[in-house]
Amino acid sequence: MPGFFEKTAKDGQNSEAIKEIQETRDRFIVFIGKLEDKLKEFGEASIPELQSLLDTDTDEFKRSYHRMRAAVLGQIESIRKKAVDVKEEKIDTLWYSYNDQKIPKMCYQFRDECYERHHQLDALCSAYRERVEDTGVEDFEVKYQRILDEHDAIKGKFRCTQCGSPITIDRIYFTTTYITCVACQTRNTFEPGSQARLLEHVARSLAEQRTKQLLKEHDAIPEKVHDLYLQAHRLELSLIHEKDKGVLAQKRKQIDERRSQKEVLEKKRPDLYYTYLRAMFDEWNSLNPALAEEHEKFYTRLLTDYKQYKL
Amino acid sequence: MSNPLLEPIHGVSLYDYAAISAKMASGIDVKEICKKLGIEPAVFEEASALWVTRMQEDGTWEVTTQFGQYFGDAENHPKLKDLQPEVSDEGKDNLQKMTTDRYFYEELNGARQAAYEYGYDGAQWIQDNFGISLGDFQGVAMKWMQVQNQEMSGGNYENIQHYVDHQQKKQQEYAAKFAAEQGGNVADDVEF
Numbered sequence: 064m065p066g067f068f069e070k071t072a073k074d075g076q077n078s079e080a081i082k083e084i085q086e087t088r089d090r091f092i093v094f095i096g097k098l099e100d101k102l103k104e105f106g107e108a109s110i111p112e113l114q115s116l117l118d119t120d121t122d123e124f125k126r127s128y129h130r131m132r133a134a135v136l137g138q139i140e141s142i143r144k145k146a147v148d149v150k151e152e153k154i155d156t157l158w159y160s161y162n163d164q165k166i167p168k169m170c171y172q173f174r175d176e177c178y179e180r181h182h183q184l185d186a187l188c189s190a191y192r193e194r195v196e197d198t199g200v201e202d203f204e205v206k207y208q209r210i211l212d213e214h215d216a217i218k219g220k221f222r223c224t225q226c227g228s229p230i231t232i233d234r235i236y237f238t239t240t241y242i243t244c245v246a247c248q249t250r251n252t253f254e255p256g257s258q259a260r261l262l263e264h265v266a267r268s269l270a271e272q273r274t275k276q277l278l279k280e281h282d283a284i285p286e287k288v289h290d291l292y293l294q295a296h297r298l299e300l301s302l303i304h305e306k307d308k309g310v311l312a313q314k315r316k317q318i319d320e321r322r323s324q325k326e327v328l329e330k331k332r333p334d335l336y337y338t339y340l341r342a343m344f345d346e347w348n349s350l351n352p353a354l355a356e357e358h359e360k361f362y363t364r365l366l367t368d369y370k371q372y373k374l
Numbered sequence: 375m376s377n378p379l380l381e382p383i384h385g386v387s388l389y390d391y392a393a394i395s396a397k398m399a400s401g402i403d404v405k406e407i408c409k410k411l412g413i414e415p416a417v418f419e420e421a422s423a424l425w426v427t428r429m430q431e432d433g434t435w436e437v438t439t440q441f442g443q444y445f446g447d448a449e450n451h452p453k454l455k456d457l458q459p460e461v462s463d464e465g466k467d468n469l470q471k472m473t474t475d476r477y478f479y480e481e482l483n484g485a486r487q488a489a490y491e492y493g494y495d496g497a498q499w500i501q502d503n504f505g506i507s508l509g510d511f512q513g514v515a516m517k518w519m520q521v522q523n524q525e526m527s528g529g530n531y532e533n534i535q536h537y538v539d540h541q542q543k544k545q546q547e548y549a550a551k552f553a554a555e556q557g558g559n560v561a562d563d564v565e566f
Contacts, residue, residue, distance in 0.1 A: 094566045101561045126495070134493025141549075141559040149566045238419035252416060263423060357427035364433045 080161050084173045087157055095146060095180045099187055102142050106191040109135045113198045123257065128199070135195050143188040150181050203269035206258075207350070210235060210265060213258040225249035237262035237351070266350035270343050277339035284332040288325050295321035336369055379428050379437050386413065386421035388437065392444030393451035394418065399509030400459045410457050446516025448509075465505020472506065472514050479518055480537050482511070484545030492552035 113135060117128045154177045162170045218232040223244035230242055236255045243250055271278075298318045305311050344362045348355040380388055390411060397407050408415050429437045449455055461469070472479045482504065486496035497508040525534050553559050 090566060094564065097564045098561055101564055105560045130493045130495060133490045137491030137493070137549075138560050140491065141553075142561045145559075145561055145564070153566060238423055239416035240420075241416060263426075354423065354427060357424065357431070361427065361430040364431050368433055 077161075077166050080166060081169065084157065084161065084166075084169060087153055088173050088176060091149070091154060091177050092180050094149060095184050098142050098146055099184055102139065102184075102187060102191060105135075105138060105142075106194065109138075110191075110194055110198060113195065117198060117201075123261070125199075132195060132199060136192060139188055139191055139195070143185060146181055146184050150177065154178075154181075201268075203265055203272050206261070206265045207269050210258045210262055213256045217256060221251075221253060223247060223249055224251055234353070235259050235262055235351075237353070262351055263354060267347055270346035270350060273346050274339055274343040277335070277342055281332060281335035281339055284328050284335065288328050291321045291325040291328070295325070333369070337366070340365060340369075377434075377436055379432050380440065383421040383424045383428070384413075384417050386418060386425075388425065388440055389444045389447075389451060390453075391422065391425045392441045393448040393454045394422075396445050396448035396509045396513055397454055397457055397459075399512060400507040401509070402457060402459050407454065407457060411453050442516050443520070446513050446520070448513055459507060459509075461507075461510075462505045468504045469506050469510050469514070472511075473517070476518060476521075476537060477540060479514060480541040481544040482506070483515070484541045484543075485548040486511075488545045488548035488552055491549060492556060494552070 113128065113132055116131055117125060120126075120128045154174065158170055158174045214232070214235050219229065221230045221232055221242075222228065223230055223246065226244060226247040226249065228244055228246035230244055230251060230253075232242075232253065236253060237259050238255065240253050240255075241250050242253050295318050298314050298321070302311060302314055305314065340362060344358055347358055351358075382388075382390075386394075394404070394407050394411070398404055404418065405415055408418050411418075425437075425441075429441070432438065468478075472482060482500060486500050489496040489499040497511070500506050500511060501508070522534055522537075525531075553562075
């Protein structure tokens with residue numbers, strides 16, 4: 064609000080301090096603007112590069128991608144930190160030094176404007192950070208398909224080390240397993256391929272990927288509930304000066320409707336979680352049935368945790 | 375052993391599993407470790423998969439907590455303590471210093487974090503520059519974490535903060551070093 068600063072300055076109160084505050088504010092706003100420009104330039108150049116690296120990195124663990132991602136996030140953090148350091152050194156120090164003088168209003172104004180500008184940069188950093196992290200969302204259908212392809216390629220090729228009879232690999236083994244030859248009863252050691260070893264991890268991630276819509280429905284409830292609460296609250300406030308009985312009745316009806324909708328959603332929320340959890344574990348079990356019994360114990364634990372901590 | 379989740383799996387105890395994990399993280403081949411322990415790799419692999427599911431099942435975190443403590447105590451495992459990776463003299467000295475000098479431990483923690491932020495593999499960077507493997511580093515980290523937990527429960531927050539500050543200071547120093555190596559940070563030319 065430049066007018067405020069100008070008016071105060073004309074009044075002649077603490078003119079030196081006012082000048083310093085005004086200059087510092089202007090410089091800080093320009094400084095943050097420059098940091099924002101750098102951030103946008105850097106982010107827009109890095110994100111497509113990261114995506115491309117992820118798509119072309121043949122390493123199973125995508126190490127090059129993860130290193131570059133960490134470096135990009137590190138640079139975003141360095142911009143954020145630079146802003147914080149300058150805010151603390153230039154803005155906070157000045158605000159503390161002048162706040163006890165005769166210009167408190169101006170000091171508050173100065174601090175609020177600078178903080179607001181800083182907050183905008185911080186939000187932009189978070190937005191870029193999120194976009195960088197989103198580049199790492201892998202398609203687990205593709206990873207699972209690789210496991211299936213590898214299994215198809217090897218399932219008919221395993222032979223007994225003693226008699227040479229073919230041994231059918233009838234399921235995807237993800238750990239080294241002993242398989243007895245039906246022809247000569249020799250115990251053979253089957254070592255799974257590199258893709259199959261990832262089965263348990265990929266299966267869980269894929270199960271979560273396939274059922275994420277159900278979890279989203281559950282996770283969306285609190286915001287909807289809050290929104291209905293606010294709607295009801297606003298309607299309640301509007302009753303204060305309302306004299307018209309017809310309008311009053313209509314608004315009260317609307318308030319009841321919002322409250323009722325809110326209650327329905329709150330009751331529905333745990334069921335949505337239970338539906339998601341069951342669907343996710345069913346999917347996980349179907350992808351890696353060998354550990355279905357253990358998955359079920361984990362399921363029970365998550366269910367207990369939810370009832371204990373989230374309700 | 376009152377908690378059934380802490381019972382051994384196929385003869386592989388939680389201490390075995392944690393010590394094997396620590397030795398593997400030190401770069402020792404899993405087959406060599408299994409041989410020393412007297413189990414076959416197939417048994418270890420299945421036990422390993424099942425220990426993970428035990429941790430998932432355990433809502434009290436007791437299995438995970440115990441695992442962490444055992445991981446940090448891998449050097450005292452009765453059967454695996456003599457199984458040591460090849461470490462340079464400098465690496466041995468640094469590891470010893472890290473175990474006894476908390477400032478040095480915090481410094482390396484900060485350096486590792488800064489390395490990751492500048493696109494290096496932090497664990498590999500520590501290995502290359504200080505000769506300390508990831509497994510050894512994590513083992514020492516577990517010990518210091520226990521010290522910190524004791525300080526926390528004893529209300530000695532000032533001491534904890536003191537070392538956190540030291541780590542952050544060192545992290546900044548290393549970050550500046552890495553930034554200089556890479557020609558600076560993207561916003562270095564933006565001045566107030």
